[in-house]
Amino acid sequence: MKAPPFRYARPQTLDAALRLLADEGAGARLIAGGQSLVPALNMRLLEPTLLIDINGLAELTGIAETASGIRVGALTRHAALGASAIVARRTPLLAAAVPFIAHEAIRNRGTFGGSLAQADPAAELPACAVALGARLEIAGPGGRRRVAAHDFFRGVYETALGRDEILVAAEIPAQPGATLFLELARRQGDYAIAGLAGWAALDRSRITDARLVFFGTDIRAVEARAASAALATSLDAAATALDRDLAPVADLNASAAMKRHLARVLLRRACAAAVTHAA
Amino acid sequence: MGRGRLPRATFGMSDAVAIRLTVNGARVERLVAPRLNLVDFLRDELGLTGTHWSCEHGACGACTVLIDGALARGCLVFAIQLDGANVETIEGLTESGALAEVQAAFHARNAVQCGFCSAGMLLAADALLRRNPEPSREQIRAALSGNYCRCTGYHAIVDAVADAARERARRKP
Structure with missing residues (x-):
């Protein structure tokens, strides 16, 4: 189908965009890359009264190295994230995840902030943001606030972002360990049936610290705290502990039991590979 | 992406808004x-x-085009967003000869059945060869994974892209 009719605005400043959002109320939608929003419009799942195009907002662009890590503007395209030397050096997990996001045509337009704000439970970047301890900078009528990625994702397409707020950037600490990234999908570019994003700090071949985040299994990216802690004991202990972390939800691809199984498989594969690589 | 030459007003749903692009x-x-x-x-x-x-x-x-030189889905962008942009389609890229080797290889390998997906396939194949002139068959398949051929003629398409890569390498001075 074709998108329903809407009014269109292309503000040039963040303040102007915030004013438009506040004035329009519930009918307003922001469009950045549009790679999830436009399908929803074309399928008439959404009928916004006003589309606010934020592609002109310079405040939302750029990748910068900071003292503690990196700062990624919300409008950063997936392709730019994947091509950035700063990202590859400071947060290699993000660089590892980008090739798994949809297809080249989508990665050229889809944005980092858009993926976080969309909060698809099977998407790669929300899981990476949680795994890396990102802090999300949000602008609203009352000024700026920061929310930890861990608290930002609430459920399927649900976040801490208010209707009158705009995600501006993510501040991401430098990655403290080796990259763990694996995902299982039926075809290249599809959303994950189950995926793992995380890092592991190793002392020779022993994992001393790790953070494992699973996506595609639950209603949101889930930090597997019990499994992460148990990694210091053994892989078997971590795989068993994972049952306490996950509450898988069946979808068209897999039952909850299968997702639970696949998450264990990913945990074993990723951690075994990291240990082998370090040895 | 637009260049912000539009005035700052909000446009109504029935408004006819002037856009200029290439x-x-x-x-x-x-x-x-x-x-x-x-x-x-x-x-x-x-x-x-x-x-x-x-x-x-x-x-x-099937709607693959280039926007400012980058592969994009035509169905996921509104024309009003493209004020100031540079759009290239199968027609322009055929005329300029940019796709010549890929098109010749598709023809030679019979990688066109009904032809409905061909324009998108050609653009995606060319984008791959521009960033990776010597792709493996796995890399070709990965690069074309966002383009569906409902005749399922994928083997011939992968063969054609591999041929086009060799032909481009041969012609390179």
């Missing part, structure tokens, strides 16, 4: 409603029917 090297100026999709703009306003509509939600790749 399509296949030619300057184009048209009035568009906000909801007008790039694919409909190309086909209905400009008569460029090589860009195809199929799934209309970004899954199939």
Whole structure:
């Protein structure tokens, strides 16, 4: 189908965009890359009264190295994230995840902030943001606030972002360990049936610290705290502990039991590979 | 992406908004409603029917075009967003010869059955070869994974892209 009719605005400043959002109320939608929003419009799942195009907002662009890590503007395209030397050096997990996001045509337009704000439970970047301890900078009528990625994702397409707020950037600490990234999908570019994003700090071949985040299994990216802690004991202990972390939800691809199984498989594969690589 | 030359006003859903952009090297100026999709703009306003509509939600790749030199889904962008942009379609890229080796290889390998996916396949294949001149068959398959061929003629298409890569390497001085 074709998108329903809407009014269109292309503000040039963040303040102007915030004013438009506040004035329009519930009918307003922001469009950045549009790679999830436009399908929803074309399928008439959404009928916004006003589309606010934020592609002109310079405040939302750029990748910068900071003292503690990196700062990624919300409008950063997936392709730019994947091509950035700063990202590859400071947060290699993000660089590892980008090739798994949809297809080249989508990665050229889809944005980092858009993926976080969309909060698809099977998407790669929300899981990476949680795994890396990102802090999300949000602008609203009352000024700026920061929310930890861990608290930002609430459920399927649900976040801490208010209707009158705009995600501006993510501040991401430098990655403290080796990259763990694996995902299982039926075809290249599809959303994950189950995926793992995380890092592991190793002392020779022993994992001393790790953070494992699973996506595609639950209603949101889930930090597997019990499994992460148990990694210091053994892989078997971590795989068993994972049952306490996950509450898988069946979808068209897999039952909850299968997702639970696949998450264990990913945990074993990723951690075994990291240990082998370090040895 | 637009260049912000539009005035700052909000446009009504029935407004005809002037946009200026470059399509296949030619300057184009048209009035568009906000909801007008790039694919409909190309086909209905400009008569460029090589860009195809199929799934209309970004899954199939039949509407693949280049926007500012980068591969994009035509169905996932509105014309009003492209004020100031540079759009290239199968027509322009055929005329300039940019796709010549890939097209010749598709022809030689019979990698065109019904032809509906071909424009998108050719653009995606060319984008791959520009960033990776010597792709493996796995890399070709990965690069074309966002373009569906419902005749399922994938083997011949992968063969053709591999041939085109060799031909480009041979011609390179």
